[in-house]
Amino acid sequence: MIAMLLAGGQGSRLGVLTSEVAKPAVAFGGKYRIIDFPLSNCINSGIDTVGVLTQYQPLVLNSHIGIGIPWDLDRNNGGVSVLPPYEKSDNSEWYTGTANAIYQNLRYMENYDPEYILILSGDHIYKMDYEAMLDFHKQNDADVTIAAMPVPIEEASRFGVVVTDENKRITEFEEKPPEPKSNLASMGIYIFSWPILRQALISLKDQSNCDFGKHIIPYCDSEGMRIFAYEFNGYWKDVGTLGSYWEANMELIDLIPEFNLYEEFWKIYTQQDRIEPQYIAGTATVGRSIIGAGDEIRGEVTGSVLGSGVTVEEGAIVRDSIIMKDTYIGKGTYIEKSIVAENCKIGDNCKIGVGEYRESELNPKVYAFDLVTIGSDSVIPDGVEIGKNTAIHGVTEDSDYQNHKLESGGYIIKEGEEA
């Protein structure tokens, strides 16, 4: 079995966090990037051939994956291959949908001529043994197996829902149904028998925006193929919104988190660019937090997840926040409920995440949850005050703020696209 990992998505609901990196390359849990989870699952499940399909802002993702050394995917035969869209003599197009992206890499798969193909997406936090799913697929003599997990019935309408018979064979699909008949939600993880997938992709090659959930699976169903649901009951988190992204990070801080990264079994691997220890100074107070390698903490940190190489200066207070790698937080600065992306510089004596609630003027669907979101490589000048539901990206100066203040709901986007 070989795996095809869809990692081209923007993840637009993560706002400025994904204005320069694809969603699978967004940092998670102080050390990891989201794509580390499916990649580690692959190698832990014994899959050593993985095609990673990239499209949106691939620079960080490409350099993160490299030749796959951290995941032991640097192989003579197989290993990891990054597959961007490419020019063809007749028809050159971007990846227009999940299945279209796979179709455009038909030759990659034909090269390996596997028996089974595993389709993954690079957007989720979970640990899963794909080999167990393959066993299930073989036992049922299935053509297609879809991983599905039970969700609270009231949330099921946000997902693609599957209805199964007593043998777990799928009898019905509903895409985001208003009144779901089942609570089994599709996780976007599929195993196909290779001839079946090949045939379906070729039959639907002219379908615009060809998508697995919308087109391929209904096609297989209409052809009378054997489609089964593999029930997964572990931890699985879609970190598609700033709120769920923040929450999933915060859950790691729990005394014994549901999703435990400290177990020897089923390790998560990542490109580790820092290995130094962290230094907690005499002036520091650190409680209920995850602190990354090479950090220098001289201030107070509670309820937060800090990436590697972060500096928190004396007198600074960081609460309930996510601070990504190599960010610097100046003296006496107060930060609450914020997501600060990589390599930012926050000045001295700022107040971030304070003030009254107001809806975001930029995009209330994205910048909600009372969070302050600061994009990568941003600079915040000394002594400014930043309210809730705000977004900042780029090198800001004091003159960008009114009376040294950015009210709740406001935004300053000086770099990247306004998302």
Place this chain on the structure above:
Amino acid sequence: MKALGIILAGGNSSRMQSLSDKRAIAAMPVGCSYRSVDFTLSNMTNSHIQTVAVLSQYNARSLNEHLNSSKWWNFGRKQGGLFLFTPTVTADNSWWYRGTADAMWQNIDFLKQRHEPYVVIASGDCVYKMDFNAVLEYHIQKQSNITVVCAKVPAYDDINRFGVVKMDSDGQITEFEEKPMMAHSNIVSTGIYVIRRRTLIELLEQCNKEGRYNFVTDILIRYKGMKKIYGYMMEGYWSNIASVESYYQTNMDFLKPEVRNYFFRTEPRIFSKAHDLAPAKFNSGSDVKNSLVASGCIINSHVQDSVLFKKVFVGNNCVIKNSIIMNGAYIGDNVYVENCIVESNETLLSNTSYVGKNGIKIVSENNNRYGV
């Protein structure tokens, strides 16, 4: 780079007390995230040395485990590579390494087959950063036969365990005394030498013929008048960890900002094997002051002026002071630790106390972790 590297990592020292029971000194964990051999290995790779032989003998299991892949130091190359030589029985030889020169002599075929004109010989028990290209340039410029890298011994260390060196104004070594009772200077040999490969082969063969086995006493000191031996002064931090006091002090030195910046935040970096541990986690009872904490640690209580290596677990209501806790140690609830070095993978049972009263106490209890 026109040199190959040899790392002498075979040794044991009674000055390490029980710390070297478990491992060769070169495999001692240092500075939270490293093992001591990482410093020499990283200096070699950062100086673009592509071929490195590590000669090990005493209790090499930890060292072998650490060096099981060469890719962390960028040695996994077609040109060059990382070689680990332990003594083996051959048709005409069944000796252990009888000394540093003998260790190299027993691998003389390796030396003969290589093409690099120079050899950098270093030990695996020092913490330092160094560009070996600069030493080699100096060696060539002075037309030296053997160049010995020298350093000032740190104030806390005992000079009598080193080779003490005196140089003239040109840098030529005029006196070299191995482990003298009375030292006549505070300049010591760091155990790093640069020598032409063919000269080394000649000297080793001669030495073996005469039944001599030690590089320092039988080559450096014996040939002092005959060969041009120069000293090269090392700049920056240098410490040899091969005694309990200096091991403790060296680790504690990393609490100083200048040492931390020098090793952790200044290029070139020191590399080590990746362990894929989650970042350190601080639970609600944690209260950490002036301490270094490595990845994979979980802390629930008070830690002060201490160095915690990888994957250390500190339970509730503990107090850890002025101590070094090596990797994988598990400390139960209500434990008091002061002035101690806690051995790796050690389990300290709940409601116990360990205090080093006169100097540093080495805690090695071999408790059963899962029996409690």
